[in-house]
Amino acid sequence: MTTRVLTGVTTTGIPHLGNYAGAIRPAIRASQQADVDAFFFMADYHALIKCDDPERVAISRRAIAATWLACGLDVEKVTFYRQSDIPEIPELSWMLGCVTGKGLMNRAHAYKASVDKNEAAGVEPDDGVTMGLFSYPVLMAADILMFNAHKVPVGRDQVQHLEMARDIAKSFNHLYGRGKELFVLPEVQVEEDVALLPGLDGRKMSKSYDNTIPLFEGGAKALKAAIARIVTDSKGPGESKNPDDSHLTALYKAFATPEQTQAFRQQLIDGMAWGEAKDALHQLLEAMIAPMRDRYEALMARPQDIEDLLQVGARKARAYATPFIHELKAAVGLR
Ligand code: TRP
Secondary structure (H helix, E strand, O other): OOEEEEEEEEOOOOOEHHHHHHHHHHHHHHHOOOOEEEEEEEEHHHHHHHOOOHHHHHHHHHHHHHHHHHOOOOOOOOEEEEHHHOOHHHHHHHHHHOOOOHHHHHOOHHHHHHHHHHHHHOOOOOOOOOHHHHOHHHHHHHHHHOOOOOEEEEOHHHHHHHHHHHHHHHHHHHHHOOOOOOOOOOEEEEOOOHHHOEOOOOOEOOHHHOOOOEOOOOHHHHHHHHHHOOOOOOOOOOOOOOHHHOHHHHHHHHHOOHHHHHHHHHHHHOOOOHHHHHHHHHHHHHHHHHHHHHHHHHHHOOHHHHHHHHHHHHHHHHHHHHHHHHHHHHHHOOO
């Protein structure tokens, strides 16, 4: 039996090295397995919840698509599309909203965090909370249930959304299924260890900490400049260094073979200078990234090529979504 694996990326940013190691690389690897039917999409309707800058959303959609393609996503094997190209998703989102308790949404972490912040600031609990933010988990459930995904790889912070998607699917099945499971109950798949790629300062690599290493953005120069800014201790050349004490080792290890990592660690113990260690990391990363960066730049220079591929993806996705939404509408009485 093939497993349908589905995941989405909100289009508000430009992918960095942490996104590559934590999400893009494992997702592409998983998609290459023979028994996996992968659906990857850009959650551009979700982007509107977090970002009201049209230019930023537009650039991000293009950059994310080009990144996934440049990193080796095979559009023949994977269904790769934009959420906003599939009108059945917002249609389903409405139907799901009609079986979702408001109380369930009240418990969503992202919404509760906003309320807590407002209460701490002494303003109305719902100050600045849009209906988009409040019903975020309903749209996400629609993304997943539209294609009856079995497995959904996400970060830790998304686990609750998957639980909600299951609850919503159960309600719908119960109300309208007439004994038939209209929706598959999706399972969450948390990428445990890969999410731990450290940033320049040793904390988790994240845009919000401003400690990222760019993947393609800014080219070879920006990669080198970022590596130069990795924080180390003040041990000088020739002094023995503890490889386990440095996030430089963790970064190196994430992209090296075990043998390369072993040699790198030994060199640090033997007194390799931090400057040399950074050079070694730079060489390793540049060799891995350069061919992908060339593809990325070629794609970014030809937006129509990206668009054509995404339209193929949209057609593939809708070949499933269109008949299924008819079935679902019929089930609720919209025949
Ligand atoms: N909410 C996810 C995130 O912020 C993105 C997303 C939207 C998603 N829809 C999805 C992930 C459906 C998996 C499945 O990371």
